[in-house]
Amino acid sequence: MASATVSRTRTMTSKQPFARRIVIAIVLLTVLVSGAFSLSIVAVVHFIEQRLISEEMHRELNGVLHEDLKNGRPPRLDAWTRFYASNLPEYAIPERYVGLDEGFTELVDNDQAVYAYAQEINGVRYVLVQDQDEFEAHERVLFDVVLAGFILTVLGAWALGRVMAGRVMAPVSRLAQQVRHRDQLLPTAPPLAPEYPDDEVGQLASAFDGTLGQLRHSLERERLFTSDVSHELRTPLMVIATSCELLQQAHLEPRQREQLQRIERASGEMRELVQTFLQLARGSVDEADFTATASLAQVAEQQSRHWAELMREKGLEYECIAEGPDDGRYSPTLLGTVMANLLRNALHYTNRGQVRLFLEAGGFRVEDSGAGIAQEQHESIFLPFVRGTLARGEGMGLGLSLVKRICTHQGWNITVHNLSPTGSCFRVRFTQRS
Numbered sequence: 536m537a538s539a540t541v542s543r544t545r546t547m548t549s550k551q552p553f554a555r556r557i558v559i560a561i562v563l564l565t566v567l568v569s570g571a572f573s574l575s576i577v578a579v580v581h582f583i584e585q586r587l588i589s590e591e592m593h594r595e596l597n598g599v600l601h602e603d604l605k606n607g608r609p610p611r612l613d614a615w616t617r618f619y620a621s622n623l624p625e626y627a628i629p630e631r632y633v634g635l636d637e638g639f640t641e642l643v644d645n646d647q648a649v650y651a652y653a654q655e656i657n658g659v660r661y662v663l664v665q666d667q668d669e670f671e672a673h674e675r676v677l678f679d680v681v682l683a684g685f686i687l688t689v690l691g692a693w694a695l696g697r698v699m700a701g702r703v704m705a706p707v708s709r710l711a712q713q714v715r716h717r718d719q720l721l722p723t724a725p726p727l728a729p730e731y732p733d734d735e736v737g738q739l740a741s742a743f744d745g746t747l748g749q750l751r752h753s754l755e756r757e758r759l760f761t762s763d764v765s766h767e768l769r770t771p772l773m774v775i776a777t778s779c780e781l782l783q784q785a786h787l788e789p790r791q792r793e794q795l796q797r798i799e800r801a802s803g804e805m806r807e808l809v810q811t812f813l814q815l816a817r818g819s820v821d822e823a824d825f826t827a828t829a830s831l832a833q834v835a836e837q838q839s840r841h842w843a844e845l846m847r848e849k850g851l852e853y854e855c856i857a858e859g860p861d862d863g864r865y866s867p868t869l870l871g872t873v874m875a876n877l878l879r880n881a882l883h884y885t886n887r888g889q890v891r892l893f894l895e896a897g898g899f900r901v902e903d904s905g906a907g908i909a910q911e912q913h914e915s916i917f918l919p920f921v922r923g924t925l926a927r928g929e930g931m932g933l934g935l936s937l938v939k940r941i942c943t944h945q946g947w948n949i950t951v952h953n954l955s956p957t958g959s960c961f962r963v964r965f966t967q968r969s
């Protein structure tokens with residue numbers, strides 16, 4: 536039990552899906568913004584670089600035409616720039632650059648990438664060609680820097696996101712821990728809200744306070760009610776018991792004495808039943824009050840004596856059949872209550888035919904020839920206040936829920952199935968205790 540709680544706590548704190556979602560949101564946002572920013576830097580730099588190169592080549596071509604060639608000098612160019620002209624055989628334009636458009640062009644071949652600048656003046660075509668390698672190297676450095684910046688920003692956002700998510704979630708986690716661990720239902724438990732600022736978490740804390748307060752009130756009311764009932768019923772039951780004792784001493788006819796004994800027995804059973812119901816209502820069954828003193832056969836006999844007569848009155852056959860020996864000992868009150876409820880239902884929901892109580896080794900079953908219970912209700916009829924489609928009379932739908940609670944408490948197993956051609960069978964196995 537304790538280890539289950541610990542492992543549940545561990546999974547709850549290690550999962551932190553909300554904190555993780557905050558981190559994911561921050562990282563995604565950063566990827567988007569920083570990615571867009573990096574791409575625009577690359578695009579702008581690329582664009583400006585081309586503009587600058589274009590202007591630079593235009594200037595260089597002008598220099599060659601107006602300063603060098605005009606003065607009969609060869610073009611003064613750097614190592615990676617070449618000059619061609621359509622009217623000068625020594626600078627004949629290679630095939631590759633013949634059909635270039637006017638102005639700046641970027642040419643990319645398999646092995647080489649070049650910038651070309653073409654200009655036509657007075658029917659003569661001039662071309663300036665420049666190797667791109669240097670700019671390529673510049674660009675690569677730029678890309679590397681931008682990529683490194685992008686990765687660092689995303690990593691930074693992830694680290695910052697983790698810290699921030701931890702900070703944001705801390706009060707919520709604290710509140711969850713307090714609600715889970717502190718015994719909030721104790722009347723002395725202090726309210727949670729004053730420990731938090733008046734924000735969303737504070738409002739959550741005061742909502743918890745409100746709900747827990749209501750819960751505490753209803754628990755307190757229920758506790759008072761059960762102790763009042765217990766007190767108030769015990770007194771009249773004592774009066775009946777004492778009166779019976781006094782009457783025993785009087786001179787009575789045998790028939791009257793028999794009636795008196797029945798009253799005495801009934802009041803004793805009632806006292807025990809009141810005790811059972813109150814303990815089950817409180818959820819704390821005191822083992823001392825339910826000592827296992829009776830055998831299955833004894834309880835069955837006592838119940839049969841009561842129910843056989845009522846079955847007969849309704850025109851039903853009743854039989855108690857011992858199928859196997861059972862040497863277990865059970866609390867007559869608890870086993871009697873289970874059996875009585877199953878027999879009462881069998882009587883109530885059977886119009887003709889028979890009701891049978893089978894005593895097995897390690898359990899018993901009640902079979903009737905009523906209409907049976909729809910398959911989809913086989914689980915729900917054991918819930919409190921649930922009545923089947925066949926519900927009739929004044930019942931509250933509590934009988935089987937009480938039976939189920941007693942079985943669960945005792946470690947017994949109860950199942951139901953339909954019989955063919957008609958009828959239902961409720962089976963109780965004393966699996967863990969017998």
Ligand SMILES: Nc1ncnc2c1ncn2[C@@H]1O[C@H](COP(=O)(O)OP(=O)(O)OP(=O)(O)O)[C@@H](O)[C@H]1O
Nearest residue numbers: 880881884916922923925926930931932933934935
């Ligand atoms: N032997 C049975 N045959 C047919 N239906 C049954 C039988 N026993 C129980 N049921 C169905 O299961 C439902 C729940 O039974 P349960 O004993 O919990 O409540 P109830 O008999 O309606 O009322 P209460 O027992 O509180 O007086 C019943 O309403 C009925 O429809």
Ligand SMILES: [Mg+2]
Nearest residue numbers: 880930934935
């Ligand atoms: Mg019932």
